[in-house]
Structures are given as C-alpha cells and as structure tokens.
Amino acid sequence: MLQLMEGRRRVATIRLRLYIAGDTVISQKARENLGRICARHSFPIDITITDVLREPELADRARILATPTLIHEHPTRPKRIIGDLTDIEKIIEFLGLQRGNDDHEQY
Amino acid sequence: MTTSSTEPTGATEKVPTGIVAFDELTMGGLPRGRATLLGGTPGSGKTVFATQFLAYGITACNENGVFVTFEEAPSDIEMNMRGFGWNLAKWREERRLAFVDVTPPEDDHLIAGEFDLSGLLARIANAVQSIKAKRIVVDSITQLFHHFIGDEAPLRRELFRVSSALKRMDLAVLMTAERDSEYGGISRHRMEEFVADNVIVMRNVLHDEKRRRTVEVLKLRGSNHIKGEAPFTMVSSEGIVAMPLSSLRLEQKSSMVRITSGNPELDSMCGGGFFRDSVTLVSGATGTGKTLLVTNFLAGGIMAGERALLLGYEESRGQLFRNAQGWGVDFEGMEREGKLQVVCMYPETQDLQAHLLTILRLVDEHQPTRIAIDSLSALERVASETGFREFLINLTSFIKKREIAGLYTATSTSLTGGQSVSEQHISTLTDSIILLRYIQRQQTMHRGLIVLKMRGSEHAKEIREFTIDNHGMHLGVALEGTPAVLAERPPHE
Numbered sequence: 173m174l175q176l177m178e179g180r181r182r183v184a185t186i187r188l189r190l191y192i193a194g195d196t197v198i199s200q201k202a203r204e205n206l207g208r209i210c211a212r213h214s215f216p217i218d219i220t221i222t223d224v225l226r227e228p229e230l231a232d233r234a235r236i237l238a239t240p241t242l243i244h245e246h247p248t249r250p251k252r253i254i255g256d257l258t259d260i261e262k263i264i265e266f267l268g269l270q271r272g273n274d275d276h277e278q279y
Numbered sequence: 280m281t282t283s284s285t286e287p288t289g290a291t292e293k294v295p296t297g298i299v300a301f302d303e304l305t306m307g308g309l310p311r312g313r314a315t316l317l318g319g320t321p322g323s324g325k326t327v328f329a330t331q332f333l334a335y336g337i338t339a340c341n342e343n344g345v346f347v348t349f350e351e352a353p354s355d356i357e358m359n360m361r362g363f364g365w366n367l368a369k370w371r372e373e374r375r376l377a378f379v380d381v382t383p384p385e386d387d388h389l390i391a392g393e394f395d396l397s398g399l400l401a402r403i404a405n406a407v408q409s410i411k412a413k414r415i416v417v418d419s420i421t422q423l424f425h426h427f428i429g430d431e432a433p434l435r436r437e438l439f440r441v442s443s444a445l446k447r448m449d450l451a452v453l454m455t456a457e458r459d460s461e462y463g464g465i466s467r468h469r470m471e472e473f474v475a476d477n478v479i480v481m482r483n484v485l486h487d488e489k490r491r492r493t494v495e496v497l498k499l500r501g502s503n504h505i506k507g508e509a510p511f512t513m514v515s516s517e518g519i520v521a522m523p524l525s526s527l528r529l530e531q532k533s534s535m536v537r538i539t540s541g542n543p544e545l546d547s548m549c550g551g552g553f554f555r556d557s558v559t560l561v562s563g564a565t566g567t568g569k570t571l572l573v574t575n576f577l578a579g580g581i582m583a584g585e586r587a588l589l590l591g592y593e594e595s596r597g598q599l600f601r602n603a604q605g606w607g608v609d610f611e612g613m614e615r616e617g618k619l620q621v622v623c624m625y626p627e628t629q630d631l632q633a634h635l636l637t638i639l640r641l642v643d644e645h646q647p648t649r650i651a652i653d654s655l656s657a658l659e660r661v662a663s664e665t666g667f668r669e670f671l672i673n674l675t676s677f678i679k680k681r682e683i684a685g686l687y688t689a690t691s692t693s694l695t696g697g698q699s700v701s702e703q704h705i706s707t708l709t710d711s712i713i714l715l716r717y718i719q720r721q722q723t724m725h726r727g728l729i730v731l732k733m734r735g736s737e738h739a740k741e742i743r744e745f746t747i748d749n750h751g752m753h754l755g756v757a758l759e760g761t762p763a764v765l766a767e768r769p770p771h772e
Contacts, residue, residue, distance in 0.1 A: 191398060193397030193398055193400075193401055194397070196397075198393055198394070198395060201392070201393075202392075225397075228401045228404070228405035229405070231398055231401060231402050232379070232380070232405075234384075235381060235382070235384050236399075236402065237381045237423075238395065238398055238399070238427070239394060239395060239397045239398035249387065250384075250385075250387075251387045251388065252384070252386045252387075252388045252389075253388065253391050254388060254389070254390045254391070254394050255390050255392030255394045256393045256394065257391055257392055258392035258393070259392065262391060263391055266387075266391075
C-alpha cells in the first residue's frame with residue numbers, strides 16, 4: 173500500500189473507515205460526501221465502510237458513539253469526524269489533505 | 280364453565296435493587312420496561328447505586344446486566360467497585376455483565392454535519408442480546424452533552440430515541456445524571472423531562488460539618504411510592520445500605536409482660552418492673568449513677584436467663600468491666616458464658632447510619648433480649664439534628680419490633696429546665712424516663728432518683744434518695760421538699 177514519491181520519501185496510504193448505521197438518508201449523505209472529499213485530492217486513500225448494525229463488535233472496538241463517524245486510522249494521531257461530513261472544506265483541512273500538505277506523511 | 284386466561288393487570292413489574300429501604304420506597308424496586316433517572320451531585324453515590332442495582336440482579340435475581348459508561352473506563356469501574364465486594368471482572372468473564380464503553384477516545388475530533396446515536400444503540404442492543412440482559416445502567420447521560428458541545432436539541436431527540444428503544448427491549452433502565460446542587464433542579468440539561476418515566480435523587484448534604492446521605496423518589500409514573508428522603512450509608516464490602524422506612528411505622532404491639540430493671544426497689548417504683556418491649560431513658564449528669572443502672576439492668580436480665588448486649592460509646596471495655604466489678608457484677612464471667620456481649624466504640628469512627636447498622640448486626644448475631652446504649656449523648660456528637668433523630672427513631676423501632684428491652688443513657692445538662700431539641704426527641708420516643716440528680720441537703724451532697732414517665736403504667740411519683748456501694752444501688756426514703764432536687768450538677772462544683 174505504500175507508494176514511492178520523490179525519491180526516498182514514502183507516502184502512506186490514508187486509511188479511512190466510515191461507520192454508518194444501516195442504509196439511511198444520513199448514511200447515504202455521508203458516503204456521498206466522503207466520495208467528494210476523496211475526489212478533491214490525489215493522495216492514495218483506502219476506505220472501508222462498516223455498518224454498525226451488522227458488525228457491532230467493530231463499533232465496540234472503535235468506541236463508536238454517534239453515527240456516521242469517520243475515523244482516520246493514523247498510528248500515532250488518529251482523528252475522528254462525527255456527522256454526515258457536510259462541511260467538506262473543513263474536513264479536508266482537519267484531515268490535513270490540502271494540496272501540498274505533507275502532514276499525513278509517515279515512514 | 281370455561282376459563283379464560285386473565286389479562287395482564289397492567290401493573291408494572293418492579294425489579295428489586297437489593298437496597299431494602301429503596302425497594303420499600305418504590306414498593307418493589309425499579310419498574311421494568313421503564314426508564315429511571317437517578318440524579319445526584321458528584322460524590323453522591325450514583326455509580327455505586329447503579330452498580331449495586333446490576334450486582335444484585337446478577338447475584339440474587341439471575342438477571343444479567345449491561346453497564347454503559349460515558350465517563351470512567353470499564354477497567355476503572357471494575358477496580359473502584361471491588362471495595363464493595365463486587366467482582367465485575369469475573370461477572371464480565373462469565374458473561375453475566377457486559378460493558379459498553381463510550382468513554383471519549385483520545386483522538387482529535389470534529390463534528391461536521393448531522394448525526395444520530397444509532398452507533399450507541401447498535402452496540403447496546405448487541406450487548407443486551409449477547410448476554411440476555413434484563414437490567415441496564417447508563418452512567419452518566421450528562422457526559423453525553425460534554426462529548427458534543429453545541430446544539431442540544433438533536434441530543435435530546437437522540438437520547439429520547441435511545442431511552443425508548445431500551446424500554447422496548449423490556450429492560451429495567453437506570454440512567455444517572457449530574458446535578459449542580461443538592462436542592463436545585465433535578466439534573467443539568469433538564470434530562471428528566473425527556474428521558475425518564477421515573478426520577479430518583481441522591482443527596483450528600485453537609486450540615487454542621489456532618490454528612491447526611493439520602494435517597495428520595497421524586498416521581499414514579501403510574502405507580503405508588505413513599506415520599507420523603509431515606510437516609511443511607513455506604514459500607515465497604517456491601518455498597519449502599521439504607522434503613523427501611525417501615526421501621527418508622529409504629530406498628531409494634533405493646534407487651535404487658537414485666538421484666539426486672541435489675542433493682543427490686545426500682546421495679547416497685549415502676550409498678551412491677553419495665554415492660555418487655557419498652558425503651559427506657561436514664562438521664563443524669565456525670566457521676567449520678569447512669570452506668571450503674573445499666574449494669575444492674577443487664578445483670579438483672581442475665582440472672583433471669585436472658586441475653587444482653589451493651590454498647591459503650593464513652594468508656595472502654597476495661598473501664599466498664601472494672602465499674603461492674605466494683606458493684607459486684609462479673610461482666611467477664613457473663614461474657615465467657617455467652618450471656619453478655621460488650622462492644623465499645625468511639626462514636627467518631629463512623630457516621631450514625633453506620634453505627635445503626637453495626638447495632639443491627641450485633642443484635643442479629645447475638646440475639647439479645649436486652650440492650651443498653653451508654654450513652655446517646657456521645658453518639659449525638661457525630662450527627663446532625665435530623666440525622667440523630669432518624670437514628671433514634673430507627674433504633675427504637677427496631678428494638679421494639681424485636682421485643683428487646685432497651686435502656687439508653689443520656690448525659691443531661693438541662694432536661695427539666697429548657698430542654699434541648701435532641702432531648703425532646705429522646706423523651707418522646709422512649710416509654711419511660713428515669714432521672715438521676717444531685718441533691719443538696721444542708722452541707723452534704725446526695726443523689727436522687729425519680730421515675731418521670733412510665734408509659735402504660737402507674738409509677739411512684741416521689742423522689743427517692745439513693746446510695747451506691749460495692750453491692751450497687753440502694754434506694755432510700757422519699758425526699759420531702761423538692762426545691763434543689765432537680766439541680767443539674769453538684770452544688771459544690
């Protein structure tokens with residue numbers, strides 16, 4: 173999953189996991205918004221969608237309280253976003269996905 | 280004739296909490312299929328109450344429980360509750376208890392857009408189903424509002440939804456909520472208005488540097504409950520222990536059986552002795568002979584084949600035994616034969632509710648037919664006025680119910696001239712009152728005894744002089760003229 177960029181610098185794939193509860197309007201909105209966020213930049217992103225109704229144990233492990241919840245599974249600085257991800261600009265900034273931003277890089 | 284199955288009565292099934300007094304207040308416990316909000320200030324005992332509710336279900340009712348925690352990590356709760364004798368970790372491993380951990384993760388977080396609590400609900404439903412839980416605790420829902428600072432309306436809507444879903448699962452639901460003050464609003468964010476059918480409040484009031492813990496049922500929808508605050512105490516290895524209010528009901532039957540006071544002359548002054556289930560107060564200044572009357576009372580009972588319990592709060596065992604020896608009574612021998620139990624404690628070692636509990640335990644263990652408390656005045660020091668009154672009512676009702684003869688002593692300072700409030704409590708609760716007083720006659724000091732009150736019986740009205748020697752108390756002639764008789768202290772002091 174690692175890609176080599178600019179010589180010796182490696183950029184890790186961004187792992188995002190979206191927890192939703194069933195196929196509701198709010199779940200749909202979150203999926204759509206997540207798609208829009210991914211389309212806005214060129215970093216490699218690995219997305220998993222978990223339905224807490226079907227896999228509550230995974231929700232337990234992630235201590236999910238509200239849905240939808242998007243978790244950026246970063247080994248040292250995990251982040252979570254609660255809600256249907258409407259404010260795309262704010263989310264991109266929160267996740268550090270702006271163009272030219274190397275915050276999410278890791279070795 | 281055909282029989283038809285009877286319709287359910289519609290009455291709510293109640294789930295006992297194991298806190299006897301509380302189950303009595305609610306006439307059975309917490310209603311199943313309903314949500315109960317438990318409000319309390321920090322440190323009022325909400326988590327202990329909630330855990331006890333689950334623990335009792337698991338250990339006594341074969342009902343598994345789910346603990347939803349917003350604030351403390353499950354491992355912390357398991358550790359903190361060990362002291363009360365609840366092995367949550369073991370129950371968790373045995374799948375009789377399940378935690379739903381909704382403590383906030385360390386992650387940076389952002390709220391963006393609409394959300395609901397379906398995640399929480401799915402996890403709770405999964406936990407409930409996996410262990411077939413019958414009881415659930417949510418501790419505390421106030422924390423939810425701290426997780427999502429901002430618009431409260433969606434949270435209220437979601438909490439209502441969660442609460443309704445839990446009720447539909449036929450669980451007995453207990454949700455805790457924080458309060459800001461002991462006698463203010465029921466909970467922060469006024470949660471009682473949208474999540475709860477029932478409302479309970481726990482208080483931890485500091486008054487005159489003395490703590491008083493109580494629990495009160497404010498609302499119990501569609502069901503009767505008893506009004507008023509019930510005092511309770513927190514006991515290590517047990518949790519919350521509260522005295523049942525039923526002990527406050529004066530339903531004791533009065534016994535007409537007479538028993539000896541341990542002094543034949545005093546018996547005749549009382550019209551033939553004390554009554555079997557009566558409580559007598561002996562009031563007098565220091566050194567007037569209260570402990571002697573106690574010693575006689577216990578010895579008299581033991582001589583008649585009874586068992587006796589002495590609770591000393593002023594003097595040590597050694598002192599009490601030496602005193603008794605000096606009056607010709609062998610406490611040591613009586614204890615050896617198992618007829619007597621003497622327990623001495625500093626009043627300050629525990630609060631009054633705990634003292635009461637200790638006494639009830641000792642009575643259950645030792646099964647005495649006589650009990651003496653020496654002295655109430657020492658116990659009064661460690662409680663608020665209300666606390667002391669409750670203690671006294673509970674204790675008196677308890678020993679009367681058990682048909683135990685009781686003798687209390689009080690170091691009086693002013694029983695006859697201007698009573699103190701607590702003395703009023705004592706004197707209205709006891710059946711008989713005996714006063715011991717110093718009397719001045721010419722240049723010498725004497726002691727006098729008067730039976731001031733004897734419920735349900737004739738008694739001598741005169742003041743009798745008495746002397747004390749190595750055989751105990753000797754009542755002499757009736758005194759003539761009373762002016763100095765009710766003096767509180769030796770006039771020479």
